[in-house]
Structure formats: C-alpha cells, structure tokens
Amino acid sequence: MIKIQKLVKKMGNKMILRNLDLEVKNGETIAVLGPNGAGKSTLLKVIATLYKPTSGKVMIHGIDLNENLNKIREKTGYLPHASLLYEHFSPLENLEFFGKLYGVKDLEKRSKELIKQVGLAFFMNEPVKGFSRGMIQRVAIARAIIHNPLLLLLDEPHTGLDQKAVGILNDVVETNKQKGMTTLMVTHDFKQAATLCDRAIIIQRGIVSDDFPIEVRTEEWLLNKYNEKVGGEN
Amino acid sequence: MSFFKNEEELGLNLNTRTTLVNHIVYGIAFAMILVSAYLIFIYSNIEKTMGAVQKIFYVHVGTAWNALLAFGVVFVCSILYLATKKRIYDVYATVAAEIGVVFIIIVMLTGPIWARSAWNVWWSWEPKLTSALILFFIYIAYTMIRFMDGSWDKKARLCAVFGIIGFIDVPIVYFASEWWGSKFHPTVVGQEGGGLEGNMVFALVFTVFAFSFFLTALIHKGVRIEKARIELQHMKDKIAEKIGR
Amino acid sequence: MSILRNALTIAGKDLRAERKSKQVLPTMLVFAVLVIVVFSFAFDPDKESTKALIPGLIWIVSIFSAILGLNRSFISELKNDNIQGMIIAPVNSISIFLGKFFANFVMILIVQAIAIPMLFLLFDYQFNGSLPWLLLTIFTGTFGFVGIGSFLSAIASNSGISEMLLPLLLFPIATPALIGIVSATKIILRHPDQIEKAYGWLQLVGGYDIIFFGICIVLFDYILEV
Ligand SMILES: Nc1ncnc2c1ncn2[C@@H]1O[C@H](COP(=O)(O)OP(=O)(O)O)[C@@H](O)[C@H]1O
Ligand SMILES: [Mg+2]
Numbered sequence: 038m039i040k041i042q043k044l045v046k047k048m049g050n051k052m053i054l055r056n057l058d059l060e061v062k063n064g065e066t067i068a069v070l071g072p073n074g075a076g077k078s079t080l081l082k083v084i085a086t087l088y089k090p091t092s093g094k095v096m097i098h099g100i101d102l103n104e105n106l107n108k109i110r111e112k113t114g115y116l117p118h119a120s121l122l123y124e125h126f127s128p129l130e131n132l133e134f135f136g137k138l139y140g141v142k143d144l145e146k147r148s149k150e151l152i153k154q155v156g157l158a159f160f161m162n163e164p165v166k167g168f169s170r171g172m173i174q175r176v177a178i179a180r181a182i183i184h185n186p187l188l189l190l191l192d193e194p195h196t197g198l199d200q201k202a203v204g205i206l207n208d209v210v211e212t213n214k215q216k217g218m219t220t221l222m223v224t225h226d227f228k229q230a231a232t233l234c235d236r237a238i239i240i241q242r243g244i245v246s247d248d249f250p251i252e253v254r255t256e257e258w259l260l261n262k263y264n265e266k267v268g269g270e271n
Numbered sequence: 272m273s274f275f276k277n278e279e280e281l282g283l284n285l286n287t288r289t290t291l292v293n294h295i296v297y298g299i300a301f302a303m304i305l306v307s308a309y310l311i312f313i314y315s316n317i318e319k320t321m322g323a324v325q326k327i328f329y330v331h332v333g334t335a336w337n338a339l340l341a342f343g344v345v346f347v348c349s350i351l352y353l354a355t356k357k358r359i360y361d362v363y364a365t366v367a368a369e370i371g372v373v374f375i376i377i378v379m380l381t382g383p384i385w386a387r388s389a390w391n392v393w394w395s396w397e398p399k400l401t402s403a404l405i406l407f408f409i410y411i412a413y414t415m416i417r418f419m420d421g422s423w424d425k426k427a428r429l430c431a432v433f434g435i436i437g438f439i440d441v442p443i444v445y446f447a448s449e450w451w452g453s454k455f456h457p458t459v460v461g462q463e464g465g466g467l468e469g470n471m472v473f474a475l476v477f478t479v480f481a482f483s484f485f486l487t488a489l490i491h492k493g494v495r496i497e498k499a500r501i502e503l504q505h506m507k508d509k510i511a512e513k514i515g516r
Numbered sequence: 517m518s519i520l521r522n523a524l525t526i527a528g529k530d531l532r533a534e535r536k537s538k539q540v541l542p543t544m545l546v547f548a549v550l551v552i553v554v555f556s557f558a559f560d561p562d563k564e565s566t567k568a569l570i571p572g573l574i575w576i577v578s579i580f581s582a583i584l585g586l587n588r589s590f591i592s593e594l595k596n597d598n599i600q601g602m603i604i605a606p607v608n609s610i611s612i613f614l615g616k617f618f619a620n621f622v623m624i625l626i627v628q629a630i631a632i633p634m635l636f637l638l639f640d641y642q643f644n645g646s647l648p649w650l651l652l653t654i655f656t657g658t659f660g661f662v663g664i665g666s667f668l669s670a671i672a673s674n675s676g677i678s679e680m681l682l683p684l685l686l687f688p689i690a691t692p693a694l695i696g697i698v699s700a701t702k703i704i705l706r707h708p709d710q711i712e713k714a715y716g717w718l719q720l721v722g723g724y725d726i727i728f729f730g731i732c733i734v735l736f737d738y739i740l741e742v
Contacts, residue, residue: 049421050505087600110604113604117597121596121597123533139605408687409689411684412688412689416685425742429671432671432738440689444692447695447720
C-alpha cells in the first residue's frame, strides 16, 4: 500500500523528515505516535500529496509519487487538523462539492448516507458555520471518505471531541476497516490508538524510531511502550 | 564540513573566500569605469545645444541597458530555479533584482535631468521613460514578494514566478506605450541619436559595456554576501538546535 | 474536458458561496457607485470637457472594484485550509486557476453591468457609438486583467498584507492591457468614425490576454506547490 524509502522533507533550512523509511501493508490500521514537532503531520501531508518530498522514494497504491499524482489522490482520503470545509455551506453542499471533484457516482445518495452515518441528518442543510467542534469533525471525516478511499489519513482526529463524537468517529473508522481500508492515524490519544489500531509507529526527529504491533489493547500497555522509547522527551 | 552537505545538494557552494577570479572581475570593472569617465568628461565633445548637461545621458543609457540586463538575469535564473530547485539560482535572482532596482532608480533620476535640458520638461510620457517607470514598479513589487514572511523556498518559488511574468511584460509594456505615445501625444521628443557625433557614440557604447562589467562585479559581490548570510543563518540554526535540545 | 468540468464546479462553488454570504459582490457594487459619485464631485458632470474622462472612468471603476473581489478570491480559501481540500482532490491545478478566474470574471461583469450604465446616467452621457464594440472591448479588457489578477491574487494570498500587495503586483503587470483598453474605449466613445484604430488596440489587448493567460496556466502549479 505505502512504501517510503529515504524520504527527506525540508522546509526552508529546516530538515523535518530525515531519511524516513516506512512500509504499510493493505488493510493495516496504524497509530502514528511521537512528540510534538517530530514530523508526524508532515509525513501525512507528504502521503496525502500535499507536500512534495525534497528527496526519497514514495510509492502509494503501487504508484510512484512523481508519476501520477491524481491516480493516488483518487484513492486517498485525508483529514488534517483543519476541517477543509466551507463555512457558508451546509454539510450536504460541502460533501457534494468535494464529491464532484472526486467524480463520485450517485453523489446525492452517497452524501446523505454519510451524513446520516455521522449522525447529522437533522443538520443536513444548516450552514457549517454554527457547528460545534464535534459536529464539524464529523462532517470533516465524512468529507475525507466521500470517495470511498482505500487509504485514510487522519491527523489527531480525536482532539477536542466529546464522547459522542469520539464514538461516531471510531465507528466510521471501524466500519471502513472491516471493508479493508488502510488507515494511518496520528494521535496523542493512547486510548483510541489502542482500541482502533493493530500496529504503532513512533516518529522522533523526522525518522521512524520504533515500529511494533499492538499486542495488548490497553492504554497502559501502549503508554508504557511509548514511554520506554520516548522517555524524558516531551 | 558535514552540515553544509545538504546545501551542496541544493546546488549552493557556500565557499565565500575571495579568489583570483573575484580580483580580476573587480579590477576590470573598476578600470573600465575609470576609462568611461575619461571618455565621457574629457574625450567626447560637448554637445552643441545642451552643453555639459548632456553628459548625464551616458550614465542614463548605461544604467538603463544594464538594468534591463539585470532583469534578464532575474528572468533566466527564475526559470532555472523552477526547473532545478537549486538555491544558487535564487541567490543570483535576488541579487540581480536588487541591483537592477538600483540601476533603474538611477535611470529615473537621470532621465528627468536630461529631459529638462533637452525638452524643457521634467517628465515626458515618452515610451522609453514610461517603460522604465513601469519596470521600476514591477521590480519594486518583486522586492515586496521577497520581503514576505515564510521560508526561503516559498519566497524563491513565488519570486521566480513573478520574475518570469514581469520580464515577459517588459517588451509588451514598451510596445503599448510606444503606440500610445505616438497616437495621443505631440512629439516633443527630438531624435536623441541624431545629435551624437562619432566620439560621443564611442563613449556611449563604451560606457554601456563598462556598466555591464560593473553590474557583473556587483552581482558577484552580492552573491558572495548573500552566501555568507546564508552560512551565518545555518550556524545560528545549528547553535539554536544544540541549545534547544 | 475534465479540467473544464472541475473548473466549472469550483467556479460554481465560489458563486454559490457568494450568493449565500453576500459579502463580496455587494461591497464591490457599493464601492463602484461610490467611486462614481466621488468623481462627479471632483469633475463637474455638466461640463462638456468632463465627457472626455468617461472612458478612463469606466476602467478606474472596474479595476478598483475588481481589486476588492480579487483580494478575497484566495484569502477566502485559507480559513479552514479549504485550498488544500482542492489540491488533494484528483483535480488538475489548472482547474483551480480556471475556476477562480471564471468566478471572478462573472462577479466583475455583474458589477460592470450595473456600474457602467449608472456612470453614463450620472454624467448624463449620451452613448451613440457601437454597442457591440463597446461590449467586446469591455469583455476583452476585463478578461485580461481578471486573468492575471486571479493569478497574482494567489501569489499575494501567501503574504500577511495581501490586500496591500495585490494592487502593487497587478497594476504594473496589467499596464499594457490598461493602456490598450482605455485607448480603445476612448475611440469607441468619442471617435466612432475611427473604429479601425480601436480594432488595433483590441488586437494588442487580445494578444496580451492570450500570452498572459497561457503563462498563468503554465506557472500556476508552482504557486500551489509546497
Ligand atoms: N511550513 C513550515 N515551515 C517551517 N517549518 C515547519 C513548517 N511546518 C512544520 N514545520 C516544523 O516542522 C516540524 C514538524 O512539524 P509537524 O510535522 O507538524 O510535527 P508534528 O505533527 O509531529 O507535531 C516542527 O518543528 C515544525 O515547527
Ligand atoms: Mg501535528
């Protein structure tokens, strides 16, 4: 699914990713952990084709990043910190706009279905402007998967959500996992990481410093593993 | 040194020591400026109707051509930067644009002085002067993009794009203002080349070339200063990183 | 083909957002009318000599109100990183440029459709030249500076002071188009007998439009790249 070799990303003089290697198999659900500023979001942005690598080889869905960006983009969904939503638009309008760009078939049906799935059927035609953080994030995840991507990239999706929103978000991820979607989730929420993910990677100073399967699905176990590696940092 | 390695990958050799080449370039430029000063003030005739004021014309034309040359360098380096992403081209574009702006300011200052004596007006919407003014504004705008916040590569990218557009605009501006001037203004312009005698033409051509060498020397110097600035920034970053961790 | 379809989707999105928020277009309109009113104070509309200013006025009003709209064009995409949503979609970057261009073009044509008749009205100007020529001129000129303006607005949106930066970038680059278009308008309004001269100017502006629109399309990718 993803094959990254010696990925370097520089912004100005700053080297953010330093010869990072990573391999992800089809259908895996991976937690991306690491201290602030380690380069997790940057890695996701490179995979989402938002950032151009400075050097290195990146293959996604078996396609080289320098080869055919749009082929990769068609099959990738990305939810960054920002919602990417238009405030004056309702959830339905937002989904229909982005769905059109992705060439989604039966767009109206698909959009309405997704909105129901994230529990916002009642707010379908209200402008997003007045929504709470939890509601916005639910629309945002629907936007990220509007085109049924094979690869889903989530950047701290649980931050600032209430229990209900967390539950709905997890349901969506879980449902798509059953369908075989590969998921990369940057998170600081070890509880969610332990429940949702099968494998964890730790990123420190721009490289993958640890990579292990999540054997025990508890917050404590994962936290211990993490602290062993990261220790005093952060 | 190891931590410069990555800059070398981006095509920037940070060695800023003075070499023989530097001395030769500066030497030639200096000598040629001296010779052209001699040609302008002593060798060439004094123009009959305008008198000694006409001598500013040599500087005016010399800087004008070389401002254009400098912006040509910006244009070429901009294309090369977008094609290769090597920082050295951005450094050259930065320096050439700055010097070009200085030259065009000299053009804008000397133009009115000459115009006052030749045409008895400070300013005329004559095509060359109009184009110079627009050129001045285009590269002021270019400089404004340089002053933006953000990392150097973002600014380099945006500047390169604008540097390309700006230069392509130059001939179109000239063409449009020439057409405009000829249709809607009485011709106040006397023919400027017509009154020049043989030794004056020689002085003029020589001055243009002298300024070209001067421009080369300035760019050379500017690039070295810019490289030193970048190297210093690297060292600062390195130290900040050491202390920060 | 998909480039054009996506461009229309994006333009439609912008126009729909404007219909909902009603922020930019009304501001542009009010501004355009204000400029006209200020001009009628500054130059006595009853004087015959003021009529000579009308061709220039048309374009001053158009350009200054256009700047307001162009400023918002890419800034409005920054609030929730919306522009990134378009970049990561399987959409050619040319579609993003074209979409923005179409939306800006439509909005400015709407402003002109209201402001220019109002200008004639307030200055009591009897237009008896060729209307198709006038429309063609307005279309060609507006196309030119809205095209390059949309492009430069994307550059300016990277700056903290983009509202101040955009006019500085746009005016010098658009100079040839402005010279051409004001001259053509002048001929059409004041010397209808010399229409072939206006045609010459229109060719110049048309050439400018094609060259710069082409350059914008080629270079737009570099502006979005990170
Ligand atoms: N646009 C940028 N320009 C310069 N530095 C940046 C930029 N974006 C991020 N960085 C730096 O890169 C590092 C990694 O950022 P990020 O990937 O967001 O970290 P994380 O998501 O792991 O917290 C940080 O030190 C940050 O300051
Ligand atoms: Mg982050």
